[in-house]
């Protein structure tokens with residue numbers, strides 16, 4: 366049984382080792398919302414909300430998520446009893462529309478509480494079958510094709526199983542062509558546009574076929590499915606949807622309209638693990654490969670992604686990179702690492718997240734804090 370008695374919200378600031386630029390903005394320091402869920406027996410777990418500082422990827426932000434959790438979501442969960450974490454998302458979705466990143470932070474935290482209480486790893490609780498997952502790297506926009514090729518070269522040497530590069534108009538075909546010319550046509554390379562294009566760019570997008578990419582991620586609008594159909598019809602390269610897939614119904618729309626052939630599942634984007642697993646299962650039944658995306662998470666959010674990525678239909682390498690790719694010092698011990706073959710092990714033999722959260726470091730980095738209990742809930 367899950368019975369959350371208090372919820373602590375924290376904002377921590379963590380500077381990225383390397384600034385990360387996508388088509389809609391640059392991030393140099395993450396403002397991260399962490400939750401600490403404490404149950405009736407005093408068991409505490411940490412979870413992470415993936416919402417960024419600005420609404421440039423999706424509409425939510427760390428500040429909107431904080432408000433939604435405090436005012437609307439926490440009162441639906443606090444001091445209520447749930448038999449299983451899979452019961453939680455229906456309650457949240459019935460009462461509150463959208464705001465899936467805010468919901469996910471709570472829902473995934475409840476799964477971790479459940480995993481701890483039942484003395485199993487989060488991976489096991491979710492139905493994970495893989496004891497290690499291949500790593501992948503997402504490389505932000507670079508100033509020149511030469512600099513990009515250098516970053517890709519270094520990543521290949523480190524052993525990443527998939528290289529994803531960000532593109533936008535003016536930094537696309539020349540950059541991708543240069544990388545292929547310098548480093549070869551066969552290593553696993555893909556691009557992510559974060560909706561920087563429209564259907565008017567179809568002739569340009571078609572030129573990317575020559576680069577033999579694994580996929581092109583979210584070329585069109587963040588909430589579009591229909592127009593991606595026009596792109597997929599014209600391209601040999603598989604289209605992968607990220608932003609557009611917020612529910613399993615959206616995955617069904619994608620498949621039905623043939624708007625894409627691959628899905629990037631981020632549990633934070635879809636409202637948590639229950640929805641993420643529904644998308645995973647639907648894709649598995651329909652022969653659609655999936656991979657686990659990232660949102661520049663700290664080691665806490667990474668634990669949740671790694672657990673999800675251990676499910677059987679995560680057949681493509683995710684945007685799952687070691688702690689050192691993002692942070693000088695991560696919030697967890699041990700830090701997430703990749704082995705010399707480019708794999709990350711899933712902590713399948715430890716209960717819950719399988720890593721220790723550095724509370725002292727979190728305390729030092731905290732710039733904002735709020736504790737919610739039944740008494741502080743006014744809805």
Ligand code: OSB
Pocket residue numbers: 387422502503557559607658659660661662684685686
């Ligand atoms: O589109 O996948 C994306 C980071 C922030 C917002 C959106 C995206 C990304 C990434 C980073 O690509 C992946 C990672 O966490 O390494």
Ligand code: MG
Pocket residue numbers: 557559582583607608629658
């Ligand atoms: Mg993406």
